[in-house]
Amino acid sequence: MSANLVSLFNDFDNGRLSRRQLLQALGMAVALRPAAAFAQGQCGGARAGTPECDTTPAKLPFEATGWKTVLLDHFSCQVADYPKEAAYYAALMNWTIRSDDGKQAMLDIGDWGGLLLRGGFQAPPAPPTPPPSPAGDAAAAGRGGGRGGAPRAPRLAAFDGFCWGIDAWDAKNVEAALRKRGLSPVADNEGKDFQSFHVKDPDGFDLQISNGNRKNRRQGAASGKTSMPAPFEATNWKTVWLDHISFEVSNYKETAAFYHALLGWKLGPDEGSQNQCQIGDIGDIIIRRGGGGNRGAVPGTLAPRRAAMGHISVGIADFDPDKVKAELDKRGLTAREDTGARGDIHTASYKSYHTTTPNGFDLQISATTRANRNPLV
DSSP states (O other), X not given: OOHHXXXXXXXXXXXXXXXXXXXXXXXXXXXXXOGGGGSSSSOOGGGTTSGGGOXXXXXXXXXXXXXXXXXXXXXXXXXXXXXXXXXXXXXXTOOEEEEEOSSEEEEEETTTEEEEEEOOXXXXXXXXXXXXXXXXXXXXXXXXXXXXXXXXXXXXXXEEEEEEEESSOOHHHHHHHHHHTTXXXXXOOBTTTBOXXXXXXXXXXEEEEEXXXXXXXXXXXXXXXXXXXXXXXXXXXOEEEEEEEEEEESOHHHHXXXXXXXXXXXXXXXXXXXXXXXXXXXXXXEEEEOTTTOTTOOTTOSXXXXXXXXXXXXXXXXOOHHHHHHHHHHTTOOOEEOOTTSSOTTTOSSOEEEEEOTTOOEEEEESOOSTTOOOOO
């Protein structure tokens, strides 16, 4: 790779160059490779085929279970101020509050998922202040996908676990299968109806596997309340789909192979820095190199293993880009356009906006539904 191309990609990784400017600078490379190839990931253009962008998938860590994931039971998220976060999701996304015991709240995401919000988040020490960008460099402003623009609110939220329901549940067989594969299941049951086991994924992320399905979860109306009043007028949006989870891990190949073998998630093409997997008929997850935010992390480094959800993207019914932006603007919320470098938000095949929750988490709102689902690679 030439020194000029190395410089271009370094500028892109460090936020000094937008996707559009990168594409323009690459010139002929863009002409020869569809723009969609640059929409997600770090291995488009001249990086494709380099050693750091190896597309060979990892071997399965153990024999596949044959399980099928049938439900997102819930995400687990710890925040600094959970009542404020709960009131925000209830007003903006119409996620209903099922319970609130003063320490945590459980919200229903439509009729297909849940969000457990817990208090007690403690912000880590602030990182050193980065050096100023070169004079005259304003390239990052307005970049889709959450880069550039005005300074963000501090992130006081961490999605630190998720619970998935699988088919053909039998607690004894599930426990035996987990132990056979070298995992250490910890039972977590609620009464007679809900059974589950917690295990750790390759980065130590909390994975809960349950008997949850649409027939035995979220029955009856959610009638809980939280202590925080609504921050603004409620929208009429209906959340209908899990567009994708941005899951940043230490070794995306190993993690993708792990979830494929354990939970039956369907692997997509290996891009060289990420793999977009299909979670049955629930949605997608982009398992990407990053290790909790360090986009440049390369598998095999000695850095501590860790995983984090960089953002979650959910699809809403009847998405209209102008109306969605107007609703966000009306409520004083950010609206960072993201078409995956596919062009104008009115005509692009992928349409979305990123906004920021009260505790600083990156929430993406998109036009993607089950009917128009399409991998973003």
